Amino acid sequence: MTIRKNVLTGLALLATAALSLTACSSDAPSTDASDAGEITVYNAQHESLAKEWVDAFTAETGIKVTVRNGSDTEMSNQIIQEGDASPADVFLTENSPAMTQVENAGLFADIDEATVEQVPADFRPSTNKWIGIAARSTVFVYDAKKIDEDQLPQSMLDLEKPEWKGKWAASPTGADFQAIVAALLELKGEEATAQWLAGMKENVTAYKGNSTAMKAVNAGEIDAALIYHYYYYGDQAKTGENSKNVTPYYFKNEDPGAFVSVSGGGVLASSKHAEQAQEFLKFVTGKKGQEILKTGTSFEYAVGSDVASNEKLVPLKELQAPSIDPAKLDSAKVAELMTKAGLL
Amino acid sequence: MAGKGGRPGPPSGATTLVILATLIAAFSLVPLGYVAFMTLTTGWDTVMELVFRPRVGELLLNTILLVVVTLPLCLVLGVGGAWLVERTDLRGHRWWALALAAPLAIPAFVNSYAWASTIPSLAGLGAGTLIATLSYFPLIYIPVAATLGRLDPAIEQSAASLGLGPWAVFFRVVLPQLRIAMAGGSLLVALHLLSEYGAFAMIRFDTFTTAIMIQFQSTFNGAAGNMLASVLVLLCLLLLVSEAKIRGNARYSRVGSGAQGLAIRMRLGRHEIGAQSLLVAVLVLSVCVPLYSVVRWLIAGGIAIWDPTEFFPALAQTMGYGLTGALVTCVVAFPMAFLAVRHANWFSKLLELSNYITSSMPGIVVGLAFVTVAIRLVPGIYQSAYVLLAAYVLLFLPRALVNLRAGLSQAPRELEEAARSLGRSPAVAFFRVTLRLCAPAAAGGAALVFLAIVNELTATLLLAPNGTRTLATAFWAKSSEIDYAGAAPYALLMILISIPMTYVLFQQSKKAAGQ
Numbered sequence: 001m002t003i004r005k006n007v008l009t010g011l012a013l014l015a016t017a018a019l020s021l022t023a024c025s026s027d028a029p030s031t032d033a034s035d036a037g038e039i040t041v042y043n044a045q046h047e048s049l050a051k052e053w054v055d056a057f058t059a060e061t062g063i064k065v066t067v068r069n070g071s072d073t074e075m076s077n078q079i080i081q082e083g084d085a086s087p088a089d090v091f092l093t094e095n096s097p098a099m100t101q102v103e104n105a106g107l108f109a110d111i112d113e114a115t116v117e118q119v120p121a122d123f124r125p126s127t128n129k130w131i132g133i134a135a136r137s138t139v140f141v142y143d144a145k146k147i148d149e150d151q152l153p154q155s156m157l158d159l160e161k162p163e164w165k166g167k168w169a170a171s172p173t174g175a176d177f178q179a180i181v182a183a184l185l186e187l188k189g190e191e192a193t194a195q196w197l198a199g200m201k202e203n204v205t206a207y208k209g210n211s212t213a214m215k216a217v218n219a220g221e222i223d224a225a226l227i228y229h230y231y232y233y234g235d236q237a238k239t240g241e242n243s244k245n246v247t248p249y250y251f252k253n254e255d256p257g258a259f260v261s262v263s264g265g266g267v268l269a270s271s272k273h274a275e276q277a278q279e280f281l282k283f284v285t286g287k288k289g290q291e292i293l294k295t296g297t298s299f300e301y302a303v304g305s306d307v308a309s310n311e312k313l314v315p316l317k318e319l320q321a322p323s324i325d326p327a328k329l330d331s332a333k334v335a336e337l338m339t340k341a342g343l344l
Numbered sequence: 345m346a347g348k349g350g351r352p353g354p355p356s357g358a359t360t361l362v363i364l365a366t367l368i369a370a371f372s373l374v375p376l377g378y379v380a381f382m383t384l385t386t387g388w389d390t391v392m393e394l395v396f397r398p399r400v401g402e403l404l405l406n407t408i409l410l411v412v413v414t415l416p417l418c419l420v421l422g423v424g425g426a427w428l429v430e431r432t433d434l435r436g437h438r439w440w441a442l443a444l445a446a447p448l449a450i451p452a453f454v455n456s457y458a459w460a461s462t463i464p465s466l467a468g469l470g471a472g473t474l475i476a477t478l479s480y481f482p483l484i485y486i487p488v489a490a491t492l493g494r495l496d497p498a499i500e501q502s503a504a505s506l507g508l509g510p511w512a513v514f515f516r517v518v519l520p521q522l523r524i525a526m527a528g529g530s531l532l533v534a535l536h537l538l539s540e541y542g543a544f545a546m547i548r549f550d551t552f553t554t555a556i557m558i559q560f561q562s563t564f565n566g567a568a569g570n571m572l573a574s575v576l577v578l579l580c581l582l583l584l585v586s587e588a589k590i591r592g593n594a595r596y597s598r599v600g601s602g603a604q605g606l607a608i609r610m611r612l613g614r615h616e617i618g619a620q621s622l623l624v625a626v627l628v629l630s631v632c633v634p635l636y637s638v639v640r641w642l643i644a645g646g647i648a649i650w651d652p653t654e655f656f657p658a659l660a661q662t663m664g665y666g667l668t669g670a671l672v673t674c675v676v677a678f679p680m681a682f683l684a685v686r687h688a689n690w691f692s693k694l695l696e697l698s699n700y701i702t703s704s705m706p707g708i709v710v711g712l713a714f715v716t717v718a719i720r721l722v723p724g725i726y727q728s729a730y731v732l733l734a735a736y737v738l739l740f741l742p743r744a745l746v747n748l749r750a751g752l753s754q755a756p757r758e759l760e761e762a763a764r765s766l767g768r769s770p771a772v773a774f775f776r777v778t779l780r781l782c783a784p785a786a787a788g789g790a791a792l793v794f795l796a797i798v799n800e801l802t803a804t805l806l807l808a809p810n811g812t813r814t815l816a817t818a819f820w821a822k823s824s825e826i827d828y829a830g831a832a833p834y835a836l837l838m839i840l841i842s843i844p845m846t847y848v849l850f851q852q853s854k855k856a857a858g859q
Contacts, residue, residue, distance in 0.1 A: 047825075211826045
């Protein structure tokens with residue numbers, strides 16, 4: 001009995017020792033900063049893509065990058081609450097609305113001119129408070145066994161009609177889908193958007209995540225899904241296991257459903273490592289950073305430094321996307337309308 | 345005694361302890377205070393608009409249905425299993441006694457991942473009920489089995505001698521005596537149902553907790569999410585009150601002198617096969633399916649999924665948080681446990697009540713409260729490991745408290761006084777007698793807290809410092825991107841870590857029931 005007690009006490013002591021070691025090392029990341037400096041990136045982009053960028057950047061510059069992962073509007077709201085005390089130096093998103101939100105709160109510094117010049121005007125806001133780092137297109141993926149080509153909707157707006165009840169899926173809780181709604185709001189106004197969302201609430205089967213929604217179409221659980229293009233191409237490039245029964249369909253025609261969403265990057269005005277932060281965005285929008293989009297596994301469109309996108313993708317120019325100033329996308333209004341429609 | 349100024353220099357330092365314990369209790373009410381403050385400052389019209397909307401109705405219906413369907417199933421499995429193991433001549437009942445506790449070693453969200461990746465169409469209330477029942481029934485089984493093993497058989501024998509049949513004896517004599525264990529276990533299951541995030545998010549079943557997380561991902565700590573949190577907290581408090589009502593004031597302890605007789609085991613006879621196959625089915629569904637699924641993904645993923653640059657940091661950070669959290673929680677729980685045992689009065693009861701309330705707060709509410717309070721009031725520690733540790737302490741304090749209290753009550757003050765009368769200084773006497781005697785109990789409590797921290801997901805997602813990855817959050821990130829193979833190593837590790845802890849819990853329940 002006593003022996004067992006002693007063993008337990010010993011274990012407790014050992015635990016104490018182990019913890020003080022780990023606690024120390026995790027508490028003080030700033031003490032071992034290398035000469036090149038370090039930055040903290042709030043990342044709402046796909047973790048795998050951000051990791052490719054970060055690893056390549058650190059290899060080239062020696063600047064250490066700490067990444068905090070989250071989702072678009074979670075992190076934009078977080079940055080706004082943190083205000084001047086924000087630990088973030090750089091903010092990366094999947095879609096523009098979250099960028100606009102931080103910009104409107106006056107928390108972004110101007111992007112370095114050299115970086116701005118790397119990206120064409122279509123893929124950055126007129127204010128140059130942030131910069132496009134990649135782009136993604138809306139796509140309607142469907143099961144060709146269940147929907148004939150001539151039955152396909154002409155517009156994304158058709159999906160609120162009764163004949164589409166129970167037939168399509170989406171991930172309304174994700175920032176991706178909310179960006180599409182933001183485009184709809186900008187193109188058609190509040191009333192039309194509220195009406196479309198009400199119809200959507202009746203019709204849609206909600207999944208968590210675009211990949212899960214596509215997987216459901218592939219498995220025959222549902223006829224179609226409104227998602228972004230790269231989930232399809234990414235899976236095709238891997239095993240096709242989650243997309244072999246799926247056909248992509250682009251609305252084109254400047255339809256709200258042809259929306260191309262710009263992923264953004266910005267440097268926080270409060271950053272204490274502004275120089276390194278700017279350097280990071282210059283790298284991401286530069287040739288090496290954009291080539292990661294072309295050759296990597298993300299299948300997002302390249303937007304900067306004249307780097308062509310992955311050749312498996314339908315070229316951006318053929319998508320006939322509606323022209324929208326990303327600075328006008330209103331994520332707070334979208335969250336409010338979707339909460340009212342009972343989708344959030 | 346010491347607190348009343350009877351003797352000088354008391355090692356217990358009751359006044360200090362009272363102050364400490366009060367501070368801790370006040371601190372533990374932060375989440376409740378947050379929700380109340382947010383509700384009051386949001387403005388009545390907005391509150392009405394955000395609370396009384398169809399979506400909240402849907403969530404309420406989902407959450408209530410989940411509790412109403414899952415709880416009886418857990419009770420049937422838990423009580424039925426306990427009865428078979430403790431009161432029948434079931435073959436291999438010693439082995440089964442442990443096997444039925446084994447599902448606790450598989451975290452609910454790992455269980456859900458295993459099922460969802462095996463049957464992708466699994467979704468909604470049915471799936472939620474299946475996974476919750478399989479994951480949580482041991483929370484009822486363990487206390488009920490422990491109590492059942494300790495019941496005085498004399499009462500049953502009297503009932504039988506007065507002409508009651510075996511079934512009547514079970515329902516009219518045994519079951520009422522299990523009321524406390526059943527109510528306590530049911531409360532735990534219900535609170536888990538309300539606070540679980542990962543398991544239900546994976547199978548697209550919306551409860552308040554998943555909805556709050558969705559609001560968080562869209563708006564950080566926006567008003568809609570806060571109002572959902574208020575409703576959720578209200579539900580939790582409702583559960584606490586109803587458990588207290590059901591438990592009542594009755595005493596079921598044995599007061600006679602002499603040793604207690606051994607319980608008579610009922611002969612199963614021709615029902616043996618039925619009972620065995622039922623138990624096998626439960627074990628297959630709750631343990632074998634998840635294990636099979638994890639192993640299948642491990643094989644499918646091959647060596648590529650064991651990325652050492654991701655895997656080892658996650659393991660190290662999880663161990664760091666688990667061990668630190670367990671230790672700090674025990675230290676923090678000590679003043680309260682000490683007051684409760686040595687200076688029991690209305691005040692110590694009040695302290696315990698505050699803890700009890702906090703223990704019912706879901707991780708998501710604690711996370712939301714801490715992230716907001718840290719940003720607005722104490723920016724100096726925002727996003728530091730301290731905030732996350734504080735959340736862990738708060739969430740899991742009761743686990744340490746229960747154990748420490750039991751340990752302290754077995755270390756009578758007289759022993760400490762004897763040591764002092766033999767010339768030891770008060771401090772030495774305290775450390776060498778009291779503290780040493782309650783060390784095993786403290787270790788047990790620490791083990792439980794450690795287990796809980798390893799499997800904690802929601803508060804960790806909200807509060808983890810930049811760059812921090814625990815096994816749970818790494819697992820969650822992978823499985824959210826439907827990288828099921830990539831998630832498998834983390835699932836396996838969480839199960840492996842949980843196994844010894846589950847054993848400790850099982851052993852302790854046997855002892856605790858005797859007190």
